[in-house]
Amino acid sequence: MVFATAGTMRGQKRFGVGGRSPYSSGVLIFIFAIVLLSLWCIAGPFGLAKLSRMKQRAGELSRQNIAAIKRNTEKRADLDAMENDPKVQEEFIRRELGWIRPGEIVYEFVETRKK
Numbered sequence: 001m002v003f004a005t006a007g008t009m010r011g012q013k014r015f016g017v018g019g020r021s022p023y024s025s026g027v028l029i030f031i032f033a034i035v036l037l038s039l040w041c042i043a044g045p046f047g048l049a050k051l052s053r054m055k056q057r058a059g060e061l062s063r064q065n066i067a068a069i070k071r072n073t074e075k076r077a078d079l080d081a082m083e084n085d086p087k088v089q090e091e092f093i094r095r096e097l098g099w100i101r102p103g104e105i106v107y108e109f110v111e112t113r114k115k
Contacts, residue, residue, distance in 0.1 A: 042048050081088040093099050100106055 040047065082092060
């Protein structure tokens with residue numbers, strides 16, 4: 001048994017052609033737009049995936065920065081020693097320039113290969 005509702009007559013469809021609400025296509029478009037926007041926010045060029053990659057890159061750069069600061073500190077200490085410590089200066093000059101003091105004798109040992 002079918003009961004008539006307000007504004008409809010017995011046997012007629014409630015929402016016109018096809019029984020669809022005139023708002024149903026708008027609601028579907030709205031839901032589709034929300035789904036697309038959600039996908040864009042997650043997987044788009046500025047989405048969560050990129051955010052994750054950027055956080056990982058920031059961590060890598062931070063570690064590189066710390067290593068560079070450590071190397072820089074060591075180099076500053078070396079430079080300070082070169083400027084102020086005569087023993088370090090002499091060691092550097094002898095090693096890099098091959099200088100010797102007057103009266104020193106330099107022995108060079110040439111390694112011969114056995115056949």
